[in-house]
Amino acid sequence: MGKIQRKFVVPGDLIIRADIRPPPNTYRMGDAIYSLKVGLSEVEGKNIRVIPLAGKYVPRVDDLVIGVVIDLNAFAWIVDINSFFPAYLPASDVFGKRYSPEMIDLSRKFDVGDVILARIATFDRSKDPMLTVSGPKLGRLNSGHLVKISPVKVPRLIGRKGSMSKMIEQATGTRMIIGQNGVVVVTGPPDKIPLAIKSIEMVEREAHLAGLTEDVQNFLSRKLGVKPSTIAPYRGDHE
């Protein structure tokens, strides 16, 4: 691995002078690439990326998201997915193409207030995002604690190959379902859930800082009264 240079950037900061296509969160002007966001730039030769430190969830096809049903009509459920448009879950996704409104009352399947795990089926900027719940483990989430974090911190919460989330899960005996849209549902023993949530909050606060894995490790070990080495992060996860 070559030397990665990491730098704090603000909108308008020059990232690199190179004849390349601008990656997400950057734009090109002339022969240079500039940042569009407040974030961290990583430059490795001609490979660059900008990790944004803030921003709303922008739906992407196939993303796993956790949403809340906020309304329904004859043909679809309307779901808040913590983005700038509500998403639609068409009745036909659940009941098949030959669904018609007289057949069934949608609220019998998902009602207003239900939390559902879904995937983004379609999204382009001219239409609101469409969801699907056909897939393993998709559908209503019946119990658990719902936590919202900034969507840009989700990769850090998951960690490389799930290392961070698995570390927290194993240490606390809880289970975390993490939506790309920044919504997390935590289930497990009631006495351990607050600890899991505090760990999630810690990751969100310090996502961009070095030494985060160690900090979470030490925090969990302190709270659980065990040695840090028993809170082993997955192998392969370095800062």
Added chain:
Amino acid sequence: MSAAERKHEFVDSMRREQMLSELSFGRRLDGRKFDDYRPIEIQIGPIVKADGSALVKIGHTTALVGVKVQVGNPFPDTPDEGILTVNADVLPLASPYEEPGPPDEDTIELSRVVDRGIRESHMLDMESLAIIKGKKVYSVFVDVTVLDVDGNLFDAVSYAAVAALATTKHRKAEVKGEEVSLSEERIQLKPKTIPISITTAKIGEYLIIDPDGTEEAVMDARVTFTYDSKGRLCATQKGGTFGFTPAEILKQVDTARLKAAQNRKILEDAIKVAKKK
């Protein structure tokens, strides 16, 4: 709350392309050069019931101003000065995009920019408008009615307001003890300077003066510079949702100063002719 609302025609991409192509040859769609004004027509005194009035047309853009001078109380922080109020109204008949109702943000901006051009150039000696210092002053109302919109309201309204003020003959106040009444004798408002505004639009990399309706519909930004008779810059207003480079500003502030001298001559000639009548 300020929000961008489309208040002008939607210019199709074909016309936009044509315009940019012409601009690259140094021409505008109507054949003008970048620094040319459309024909400026000035009629002084069309509204005899007003103390001063002027109708100005720049191309099809038409503004009518009536000046009324009344007696009023001064503002508490300027007890020895008269009052100047500029209020513009773009009539619904002037444009398909105007609705009846109180002035919107564009019209408010228009009123305030024209007001500043007159006020900051010290066109009127505000202290000479005091009748009884601290108690009674002349209150000058400049009411603007826009009759037809085809770009560059700023300059049309400003020229009409300036021409009307410069030829205003209002009733003289008579003081009897504490009482102030308006006599039948009329006195002239004497302008100390003739402020002239010059508006420039930026389309792509081109700077064009006196944008018409179509040019305003595609422009990225505009800037209005107002100069007094000594050529000093007295007021500036940049508008539009894009920006100017510093080099463009420095260049245009000089170009506009020269145009202001030319347009001032047109206004002064019209005023002279009107005063002879």
Added chain:
Amino acid sequence: MVKLIDKKNLRVDGRKLDELRPIKLQVGVLKNADGSAYIEWGRNKIMVGVYGPKECHPKHMALPDRALLKCRYHMAPFSVDERKPPQPSRREIELSKIIREALSPAIVLEEFPRTAIEIYVEVLQSDGSSRVASITAASAALADAGIPMRDLVAGCAVGKVDGKIIADVSDIEDKEGEVDLPVAYMPNLDLVTLLQSDGALTKQEFEKAFKLALEKCRFVYDIQRNALLEGFMKAKKEVE
């Protein structure tokens, strides 16, 4: 006539001709807004909250190809010497428009068609040049919200008092002085997005004042940068 510059070329508040008042800028100060900033610039105290991108209401105002940018500049009734009634004045309406137009060039509105981005500027205490302070804080708030921007917009007002060109006009200098010239500028793109002036300037005076304004805008830009760095990178390690 108030004398605004003394024999030592110092101003009423002791500043040198080209000296700015102290500026403090913080981001992320409001819980609910998607982005926020608070600025103290001299005695100006201004809070900015940004919401968006979000659904556009009313729907008929939504634009098919970009976000609708909305901006409200409002002064609290207690913010100025004479109590100001709460309803928007003509000045506030003009400034709402001017501020919106100063920020618009920086934002990649095309990224979020059919949505709205709302900027709320509340002047809690006003002491001259509040519009450039508002723009400076609003840029930081927009960046705080993670809204894509091509550049930050930094503002500063220059002026002329007692015949001399000064930087950063305070309230008394605006009221008693000869010229007020506010500027907002995007330093990386080299674009002026707000430019106004009132008061007489010769050609040389305008050039000198304008160039001074741009120099000071670059200085203000550094303050914005630091505020964002502080706001995002400071480890907020809470004691558990």
